[in-house]
Amino acid sequence: MSYSDRPADQKTPLQARTSRPLTGTVRVPGDKSISHRALILGALAIGETRISGLLEGEDVLNTARSMRSLGARVERTGNFAWSVRGVGVSGLARPESPLDFGNSGTGCRLVMGAVAGCPIAAVFDGDASLRSRPMRRVLDPLELMGARAGPSGPGGRLPLTLVGARDPLPITYRTPVASAQIKSAVLLAGLAAPGVTTVIENEASRDHTELMLRHFGAEIVSTVEGKHGRKIALTGQGELHSAEVVVPADPSSAAFPLVAALIVEGSELILLDVMTNPLRTGLFTTLREMGASIEESNVRTDSGEAMAQLRIRASKLRGVEVPPERAPSMIDEYLVLAVAAGFAEGTTIMRGLQELRVKESDRLEATAAMLRVNGVRCEISDDDLIVEGTGHVPGGGIVSTHMDHRIAMSALVMGLASDQPVAVDDTAFIATSFPDFIPMMRGIGAEFT
Ligand code: S3P
Numbered sequence: 001m002s003y004s005d006r007p008a009d010q011k012t013p014l015q016a017r018t019s020r021p022l023t024g025t026v027r028v029p030g031d032k033s034i035s036h037r038a039l040i041l042g043a044l045a046i047g048e049t050r051i052s053g054l055l056e057g058e059d060v061l062n063t064a065r066s067m068r069s070l071g072a073r074v075e076r077t078g079n080f081a082w083s084v085r086g087v088g089v090s091g092l093a094r095p096e097s098p099l100d101f102g103n104s105g106t107g108c109r110l111v112m113g114a115v116a117g118c119p120i121a122a123v124f125d126g127d128a129s130l131r132s133r134p135m136r137r138v139l140d141p142l143e144l145m146g147a148r149a150g151p152s153g154p155g156g157r158l159p160l161t162l163v164g165a166r167d168p169l170p171i172t173y174r175t176p177v178a179s180a181q182i183k184s185a186v187l188l189a190g191l192a193a194p195g196v197t198t199v200i201e202n203e204a205s206r207d208h209t210e211l212m213l214r215h216f217g218a219e220i221v222s223t224v225e226g227k228h229g230r231k232i233a234l235t236g237q238g239e240l241h242s243a244e245v246v247v248p249a250d251p252s253s254a255a256f257p258l259v260a261a262l263i264v265e266g267s268e269l270i271l272l273d274v275m276t277n278p279l280r281t282g283l284f285t286t287l288r289e290m291g292a293s294i295e296e297s298n299v300r301t302d303s304g305e306a307m308a309q310l311r312i313r314a315s316k317l318r319g320v321e322v323p324p325e326r327a328p329s330m331i332d333e334y335l336v337l338a339v340a341a342g343f344a345e346g347t348t349i350m351r352g353l354q355e356l357r358v359k360e361s362d363r364l365e366a367t368a369a370m371l372r373v374n375g376v377r378c379e380i381s382d383d384d385l386i387v388e389g390t391g392h393v394p395g396g397g398i399v400s401t402h403m404d405h406r407i408a409m410s411a412l413v414m415g416l417a418s419d420q421p422v423a424v425d426d427t428a429f430i431a432t433s434f435p436d437f438i439p440m441m442r443g444i445g446a447e448f449t
Contacts, residue, residue, distance in 0.1 A: 011426040013398075014438070016415025017447045021266035021314070024444040028254045030055040030080060030247035031275050032433050033180070034305065036063045036106050037212050038245040040114055042084030043072035043092070044191065045216055047242035051082040053273075054247055058432045059104035066111055069095035070122070080247075089239055090118050090168075090192040098123035098159065103130055103360060103403065103432045106181055109138045110209075112162055113185030116147035117192030119166040125159040129360050129403040132157065138185045141173045145189050145197075168193040170236055177355060178203035178328040183232065187213065187220075193236040204230045205328045206279045211304040216240040228325050248275035248307040252332045253434045255283055256409045257441065259336045261312040262292050263343045263417040269444060271310040278306075282322075282330030283337060290317040290344055317344035319389050324352025331355060334385070335410040338367045342376040343417060344389035354383040360429075361402035370411050373397030374422055396420035405429040409437055416446055 035055040040063065042049030054060065064082070068074045071093030073085035087093070092115060099122055101108035108124055112135070115122050125131075135156035139149045146165030149156065170193040175182045183199045187209055190197025202225075210232055213220050219235040254274045261269035276284075276296065284294055293313040300307060317340055322330075330337070334350055341348035356363040364380060371378045371387060375394030378387045395418025399411035408424045415422030430437045438448060 012428050013423060013425050014412065014427045015421045015423040015449050016412040017421040017449065018418070019264055019416045019447040020445050022257070022261045022264050022269055022444045022446065023267065025270040025272065026257065026440055026444060027272040028249045028257065028440070029057065029434055029436065031250040032057065032059060032252065033106065033206060033208050034212070034245070034247050035060040036110055037208055038247065039063050039067050039074065039084060040110055040188065041212055041216050041240060042242065043067040043070065043074070043086050044089050044114060045086040045240035045242045046088050047086065049084045049086065049242040049245065051084065051245045051247065052080060054080050054082050055250065055433070056080060057435050058102055059107055062100060062102045062104055063107040063111065066099040066101065066107065069097065069099060070115070086242060089237070092118040092120055094120040095122050098125045101126040101130060103127050103429060105130060105133055108158070109135070109181040110184050110188060112138050112142060113188030115162055115164050116142040116145060116185070116189040117168045118164040121161055121163045123159060123161050127403065130158060134358055135160065137176065137179065137182055141171065141182065141186045142189055144171050144173070145169050145193060147189065170195040170197040172198040172200070174200040178205045180205035180209065184209040187232065187234050190234045190236050191218070191240070195236060197234050197236055199232045200225055200229065202226060202229045203325060203328050204228060204279055206277065208277070208305070212245070215304045216243050244303070246302045248302065248305055249273040251275050251280045254310070255333050255336045256413050256437065257444065258294070258310065258312050259340050260413045260416050260441070260446065262287065262315050262317065262340060265314050267312070267314040269312045271312065273307050274310050276306045276308045279329050282326045283333035286320065286322050286326070286330065286337060287340060289320045290340065291315050292317060319344050319346030319348040321349045322351060327352050327355065332406060335363060335367050335406050336413060338371060338385065338387055339410050339414045341387035341389050342371055342393045342414065343391065345391045346389055348387045348389060350385045352383055353385055360404040361407065363404070366402055366404065366407050370399045370407060373399060374414060374418060393418040394420060395422045398423045398425060401426045401429060403429055405432045405434065409434065412448065
């Protein structure tokens with residue numbers, strides 16, 4: 001039985017209640033997107049890749065196990081320190097058993113791209129949440145490149161067998177939605193294709209794959225396309241050379257203590273080494289527009305990625321309108337933004353949230369349900385979410401987490417400043433992305449019972 005498929009009677013509920021000011025200096029775990037990519041590129045490179053600051057959450061550990069099953073030597077050498085000895089581009093070996101990605105769409109879809117460029121077959125599977133998510137969006141371009149997907153559930157649902165291409169074709173592919181997962185899968189398969197594989201996106205999604213491919217020596221060029229888009233051209237069939245990867249702190253995890261410090265009166269918190277890649281910082285932009293005090297210092301770049309120290313002070317927030325084109329740069333942060341919007345004065349309108357429906361859960365419905373059960377008025381109108389902030393949140397609700405780590409953490413953050421406590425039905429999935437969330441939050445003053 002996989003970690004995520006525990007029986008209902010083993011759920012671990014928790015309640016958050018009004019807390020004293022949150023204070024201290026903390027470093028949230030390593031970035032999840034970069035951690036997956038470091039393991040996958042390390043496995044496709046020649047030589048030893050040393051990774052420091054890897055996120056040791058369930059999602060990333062599943063990717064590490066999969067890369068091991070595919071022939072790479074993947075070892076933990078210390079706390080958050082890992083070594084990967086790769087097999088070279090198109091050198092992955094046929095795994096003996098199904099690859100289990102647990103709760104992780106990113107791990108699964110990126111490894112599908114890597115397998116698609118190798119002449120092997122692999123079975124892809126995951127937990128009930130991952131089995132309910134659409135894989136066709138990745139299988140479509142991979143099949144154009146010569147890979148073949150076996151029978152699957154509707155929309156390419158897991159479990160399924162993917163047979164990689166013996167001679168993968170380079171393609172030019174315009175992604176139908178802004179998705180770094182689709183883009184990355186095509187680029188990873190393109191590593192093994194002769195000539196140039198091109199991905200065009202109408203809205204730029206996170207570019208960690210491009211930055212890390214360059215860091216590993218790939219020939220890759222990214223240019224601006226239209227108003228908000230990118231065109232990425234990768235020349236295939238070159239080898240990747242191993243590299244050192246320093247994983248910065250995950251801005252999507254930093255979002256939880258950050259919003260908590262904004263809404264709990266009197267708080268002042270410092271967050272170390274937070275990645276500030278502009279394709280990930282839409283939440284910071286939005287919160288600043290709402291009146292949040294977020295100061296950046298010690299700005300620097302490591303392994304191609306920007307990071308900074310953030311100082312957060314509790315702030316009076318006001319409602320704002322968040323434009324749809326900002327969605328890719330904060331796609332995982334709308335849940336916790338909705339919490340901030342509940343504590344703000346006035347209406348917050350978040351536009352263009354259709355992609356939230358296909359995350360670990362239907363996050364559009366789940367966000368509205370989390371707010372409503374805690375007395376916050378909100379409405380879903382087409383793909384927009386409208387939250388009526390009144391400056392305080394009644395609380396008192398029990399939130400269903402739907403196997404979704406970010407619902408659990410957002411609801412617990414809400415309870416730290418609401419009039420009545422907020423409970424969640426299951427905290428287990430927090431371990432997929434932020435294993436120390438509960439002790440770290442307690443360490444800065446959060447009251448969880
Ligand atoms: C991710 C991309 C995003 C995001 C996910 C991580 C990545 O998904 O929601 O948590 O690391 O590439 P999409 O690319 O499907 O939008």
